[in-house]
Amino acid sequence: MLVNLNQVLVAARAEDRAIGAFNIYSLETIEAVYRAAIDLDTPVIFAFGEQYIDVANIKIIAAMVRELAGRTILPMVLHLDHCQSVEVIYQAVQAGFTSVMFDGSKLPFTENLARTGEVVRFAHAVGVSVEAELGSVPFGHTESVLPEEYLTKVDEAVRFVAETGVDALAVAIGTAHGEYKGRPKIYHDRLQQIAEQVAIPLVLHGGSGVPDEDILAAVRMGVAKINVNTQISLAAVKKLKELCAREKPGHLSDLLYEAEKVMVEEVKGFIRLFWG
Ligand code: 13P
Numbered sequence: 001m002l003v004n005l006n007q008v009l010v011a012a013r014a015e016d017r018a019i020g021a022f023n024i025y026s027l028e029t030i031e032a033v034y035r036a037a038i039d040l041d042t043p044v045i046f047a048f049g050e051q052y053i054d055v056a057n058i059k060i061i062a063a064m065v066r067e068l069a070g071r072t073i074l075p076m077v078l079h080l081d082h083c084q085s086v087e088v089i090y091q092a093v094q095a096g097f098t099s100v101m102f103d104g105s106k107l108p109f110t111e112n113l114a115r116t117g118e119v120v121r122f123a124h125a126v127g128v129s130v131e132a133e134l135g136s137v138p139f140g141h142t143e144s145v146l147p148e149e150y151l152t153k154v155d156e157a158v159r160f161v162a163e164t165g166v167d168a169l170a171v172a173i174g175t176a177h178g179e180y181k182g183r184p185k186i187y188h189d190r191l192q193q194i195a196e197q198v199a200i201p202l203v204l205h206g207g208s209g210v211p212d213e214d215i216l217a218a219v220r221m222g223v224a225k226i227n228v229n230t231q232i233s234l235a236a237v238k239k240l241k242e243l244c245a246r247e248k249p250g251h252l253s254d255l256l257y258e259a260e261k262v263m264v265e266e267v268k269g270f271i272r273l274f275w276g
Helices: 006-014 027-040 058-069 086-095 109-125 154-164 188-197 212-221 230-244 252-275
Strands: 019-023 044-049 076-083 099-102 129-134 168-171 202-204 223-228
Touching (some): 006 019, 006 223, 019 027, 019 076, 019 252, 027 058, 027 230, 027 252, 044 058, 058 086, 076 086, 086 099, 086 109, 099 109, 109 129, 109 154, 154 168, 168 223, 202 212, 212 223, 223 230, 230 252
Parallel strands (some): 019 044, 019 223, 044 076, 076 099, 099 129, 129 168, 168 202, 202 223
16 A cells, blocks of 8 residues: 555654665566565555666556555555655656655755655655655765765754654765765754754664664664665676676576566565564
């Protein structure tokens, strides 16, 4: 059953749990996330990023997720990940997404606040939840220690949440999207300070490669949604490389199915960690 973020994250934060948001961009990725959630009997978030709009048609992605989610009473969210375009947000809502992320994190603070507020007013009018981001969770930044100026500022987070009415806030506490060179430094103190003053569910982006104990500590402090993409792709690509290295790699349909099975196990590993 499709629901929005509020219908799963508020309870998750209260119970010191987090729900995985896994990136989807094909039938195999969608089925992998669905099968993992069904096998473990947990809620899940399908996250389609604006960056995949040229790879996969947004309406077809939405139709596939809606078809699968309609087969279960488990709560599932169809969420638009990292979107900087209000136009694409409209498209997603029209296609049936139940949640959107407006990513204004590269904008000056007051502009991010004003534009996020506009998205919230529109989205809430049609029952769609909104996530926003403050601070910087960089892409393709492989250094494992991010400078402090990247982090979300506590006073800005408090004002932003109060004035926008946003449903979930992605915080910058040291994670980055993609692979790290070494162990990432997670700024738990900053997360604790934000969590003490911001009551809405917090979101951790860049979930791949973060040590389990850092994830668990973040969940205890108020992170209720954790985004994962890179690690699942790496596992599937590794499997495909192994299969293609054989003398007779086989039919593409079999290779894709094998990759999907690997992704199911990878997603399950994250769900077990996040959900407890
Ligand atoms: P990773 O690719 O580092 O797992 O991050 C995913 C993410 O945050 C998507 O929004």
